[in-house]
Each structure stands twice: as structure tokens, then as C-alpha cells.
Amino acid sequence: MTALKDRRWRRVIILMDMDAFFASVEQRDHPEWRGQAIGITNGQRGTCIITCSYEARALGIKTGMRVREALQICPDFIQVPASPERYAAVSTRIMHVLRTITPDLEIFSVDEAFLDVTHCQRLYGSPERIGRLVKTRVETASGVRCSVGVSGDKTTAKWAAKQGKPDGFVLIPPWEARYRLREVPVTELCGIADGVGRYLAERGVFRCGDMARLPIGELGRRFGNQGRRIWYMCQGEDPERVETRVAPPKSIGHGKVMPPDTRDLETIQIFLLHMSEKVAARLRRHELQASRFFVGLRAGWGWIGAKRATPLPTSDGRRIMALCRETLREQWQGEGVSQVQVTALDPRPVCEQLELFGMDEQVESDALHQVVDQTNERYGEFAIAPARLLKRSDMPNVIAPSWKPFGHRQSI
Incomplete structure (x- = not known):
């Protein structure tokens, strides 16, 4: 039995998942909240x-x-405003320590990461020993607990990590994966959403073990390569590799929730200006420009908005805001809205060629942006900002779902 346990695996994937990450960081930093029912909200006014x-x-x-x-459930419930910069800093330390174990690291989110440690077995020992090492180093670096799943593929490792929470460690050898997953509902696996789940249910596939009866070609015809991957996922043989590269951005955007049913034009314009300046600053930080933007307002029945273009690529918040004003004039009919969104749809590297017309204006604008960006980087976001943004929402920023500790996705 020991020899089987210690034998070298053909492929070893680890999923590290922090336990109630934001809340755990708060309890770490506030001992009086340990053992208490606390919940994180977006600011003290978050609902x-x-x-x-x-x-x-x-x-x-x-x-x-x-x-x-x-x-109502717990009168002693403690509401805690989020501290995204602090959570991002802790996550950065965690991801740094994971890189000391293997460079084959995929940062899945601010509190999750996949590690391919196949080639580390000779250095560190058995898959179980490496998984324990990951858990120990993460908890030492962060001061909070995590759960770890170890298996031969990404999907099974992620499912395994969920089974032991909190403070869990679950190891599923590759030769046991199909058996362990056979009674698991397919929608419990990461990547199988309700829509795919309904499609599978219509064909008699409710649990992973049912998948073997469905030809892989049928999923391939309906969903392409992702469909074929889903077929293998349910067999405990997910072929997806740990992705170490961060793809170039396909879009860069920021949105903000507003007070419900907001109809005041001035308020909506301030929210849009806030998002325009955030998008512009982020484009400049990564030496990008864009010429196509989406400007949206969320009403009760859906999104009001449009894709709009500037004559030339830009990273200037004033030009982006001009597109927002156009959208308000042409699309908004006074409906109550609860959210705004501004997204650069085609970010591309800055061209060194200056505009033929308005060259002096562009040089002056670039110099001004450089000073503003350097000041804000040193003293905090919007230390220098348009005067109208003094009235911006006091709701704090949130961590983007695709956050990474480096590059264009290092976004809060």
C-alpha cells in the first residue's frame, strides 16, 4: 500500500484554494472577530x-x-467593509511563495491557483508530500488557512479541494478519479454551467458516471473543443494544461453599482466620468490605447448602451467621456439605472507616431497625463482628478474577477 501511495504519477496537478479568503484576512487582522459571524460588503454602506x-x-x-x-438570522452578525488593496497584497505574497515551488503556476483568481508539479516529484517527493508543502507554505506566508486538492488533472483537483473545506487536504490518485467522480452531479464540476447541464440532462447525463454513455462526438458537434473537454472532465481525465501565460487583453473595463433607480443626470455623468478616467489610467499604465468602447447603463430590464468609436486610438479620459455623453443623449430616456460600465474593446500597444493634426495638443496632453499618473501612483488613486469627481461614489473599489498580481490584470 505504501509503495502504491508513493509511486510517481504521470501528471500531478494541485489546486490551492483559500478558505473564505477576505473574511479570513479580516479575522487574522482583528482578533476580536475570530469565531464570530462576519460578512464582507463593498464599503460600510454595502447591502x-x-x-x-x-x-x-x-x-x-x-x-x-x-x-x-x-x-435576522444572527443579530450579532458583524458587517465588515472590504479592503481590496489588503487582500490583493496578501494574494500577491501567496502567489510569490507558490512560484518558489514550481514555475508552472496558473493564477485562477485572487484566492485560487493551479500548480503543475509533475516535474517536482524527484525534488520534493510524492504528490501528497508536495501538496502538504503547498499548504504549509501558503499558510505560513499569509497567516490564513487554505484547502488543497491533489489529482492528475485540473478539474478533479479543483473538485477535490472543495470536498475538504475548510482547512482541507484531499488527494485523488489519477487511477481513482473516474470512480470518485462517478456519482458527482455534472454541474458540480467547474466549467459546466446550467445551460450545458440542461443539454446533458436532456440526454440522460446527470452524473459524471453517465457521461460514458454519451458519444464524445455529440458534445464536440454542439460545443466544439470545450464539449470534448467536458466529456473527458467527467471521466477524471481533463486534458487542459496549467496555463502559465496571461493572454493579451481583449478588453479593459470598469463598472460601478449605483444607488437603485438612479435618474439624476448629474449623478449618472459623475459615475461615467469616474469609470472613463479609471479605464483611461489603466490603458496608459500598460501603454495601450483603444478606439472602440462600450458604454452601458443597467436598467431594471437590461442594459442600455452602445459600442462607440473615437476617430483615433486614445487613452484620454476626456475623449472616452465624450462617448459617454453621446450615449446618454442618444440611448438614455430617463429610465432608472443601477450600474454603469465603460469598456475599451480593442486595446492595442501605443503607436509611437504622433497625430499629424493636433500634434502640439497631443504632446501637451501626454505630458499632463504622465504627471497625473505619477502623482496618483505615489499618493493614491485620484489624488489628482477632475473636480467633478470630488462628488464621486464613496463605495470602494473591488477586485476584478480576473485579477492577477502583475500586468494588465492587476486591476482593482
């Missing part, structure tokens, strides 16, 4: 729980619940 401690979860409080509902 929706972003995540909550395991003590809160044990009482039935969960992500997405309104604070007022949580207080």
Missing part, C-alpha cells in the same frame, strides 16, 4: 454580502445574501 466567515455560513448566512437578512 450585499460578498463573502462571509465559516461561523456565519454555519448559521445559514451565505454569499449574495442581503445584510438585513443576515441580521
Whole structure:
């Protein structure tokens, strides 16, 4: 048995998943909250729980619940405003320590990462030993707990990590993966959303073990390569590799939730200006420009908005805001809105060629942006900003779902 346990695997994938990450960081930094039901919201005025401690979860409080509902369940529930910069700093330390184990690292989100440690077995020992090493180093670097799943493919490793939470460690050898997954509902696997789940259910595939009865070609015809991958995922043989490269950005955007049913034009313009300047600053930080933008307002029935273009690529917030004003004039009919979004749709590297017309204006604008960006980088976002942004929302920024500790995705 020991020889089987210690034998070298053909492929070893580890998924490291922090436990209630934001809440755990707060409890680490505030000992008086340890053992308490706490929930993280976007600022002190936030009404929706972003995540909550395991003590809160044990009482039935969960992500997405309104604070007022949580207080009905637990009158002692503690609302904690999010500190995204602090969480990002802790995550950066975690990802740095993971790179000391293997360079084959895929940062899946701010609190999750895949490691391919296949080639580390000779250096560190068995897959179990490497998984334990990951857990120990992460917890030492961060001061908070994590759960680890170890298997021969990404999907099984991710599923395994969820089974032991919190503070879990679950190892599934590749030769056991199909058996361990056979009774698992297909929609429990990462990447199989409700739409795909309905398609599979219509064909009698409810659990992973049912998948073997469905020809792989049928999924391939309907969903392409992703469909074929799903077929293998359910067999415990996900072929997807750990992706170490961060792809060039296909878009760069920022959005903000507004007070419900906002109809005041001045308020909406301030929110749009705020997002325009954030997008522009981020483009400049990574030496990018764009000429196509999406400007959107979320109403009760869906999005109001349009794709708009500038004559030449830009990273100037004033030009982006001009597109926002056009959208308001032409698309908005006074409906109540609850969110704004501004997205650069075609970011590309800055061209060194100056505009033929308006060259002096461009040089002056670039110099001004350089000073503003350097000042804001040193003293904080919008230390220098358009005067109208003094009235911007005091709701703090949030961590982007695709956050990375480096490059164009290092976005809050």
C-alpha cells in the first residue's frame, strides 16, 4: 500500500484554494472577530454580502445574501467593509511563495491557483508530500488557512479541494478519479454551467458516471473543443494544461453599482466620468490605447448602451467621456439605472507616431497625463482628478474577477 501511495504519477496537478479568503484576512487582522459571524460588503454602506466567515455560513448566512437578512438570522452578525488593496497584497505574497515551488503556476483568481508539479516529484517527493508543502507554505506566508486538492488533472483537483473545506487536504490518485467522480452531479464540476447541464440532462447525463454513455462526438458537434473537454472532465481525465501565460487583453473595463433607480443626470455623468478616467489610467499604465468602447447603463430590464468609436486610438479620459455623453443623449430616456460600465474593446500597444493634426495638443496632453499618473501612483488613486469627481461614489473599489498580481490584470 505504501509503495502504491508513493509511486510517481504521470501528471500531478494541485489546486490551492483559500478558505473564505477576505473574511479570513479580516479575522487574522482583528482578533476580536475570530469565531464570530462576519460578512464582507463593498464599503460600510454595502447591502450585499460578498463573502462571509465559516461561523456565519454555519448559521445559514451565505454569499449574495442581503445584510438585513443576515441580521435576522444572527443579530450579532458583524458587517465588515472590504479592503481590496489588503487582500490583493496578501494574494500577491501567496502567489510569490507558490512560484518558489514550481514555475508552472496558473493564477485562477485572487484566492485560487493551479500548480503543475509533475516535474517536482524527484525534488520534493510524492504528490501528497508536495501538496502538504503547498499548504504549509501558503499558510505560513499569509497567516490564513487554505484547502488543497491533489489529482492528475485540473478539474478533479479543483473538485477535490472543495470536498475538504475548510482547512482541507484531499488527494485523488489519477487511477481513482473516474470512480470518485462517478456519482458527482455534472454541474458540480467547474466549467459546466446550467445551460450545458440542461443539454446533458436532456440526454440522460446527470452524473459524471453517465457521461460514458454519451458519444464524445455529440458534445464536440454542439460545443466544439470545450464539449470534448467536458466529456473527458467527467471521466477524471481533463486534458487542459496549467496555463502559465496571461493572454493579451481583449478588453479593459470598469463598472460601478449605483444607488437603485438612479435618474439624476448629474449623478449618472459623475459615475461615467469616474469609470472613463479609471479605464483611461489603466490603458496608459500598460501603454495601450483603444478606439472602440462600450458604454452601458443597467436598467431594471437590461442594459442600455452602445459600442462607440473615437476617430483615433486614445487613452484620454476626456475623449472616452465624450462617448459617454453621446450615449446618454442618444440611448438614455430617463429610465432608472443601477450600474454603469465603460469598456475599451480593442486595446492595442501605443503607436509611437504622433497625430499629424493636433500634434502640439497631443504632446501637451501626454505630458499632463504622465504627471497625473505619477502623482496618483505615489499618493493614491485620484489624488489628482477632475473636480467633478470630488462628488464621486464613496463605495470602494473591488477586485476584478480576473485579477492577477502583475500586468494588465492587476486591476482593482
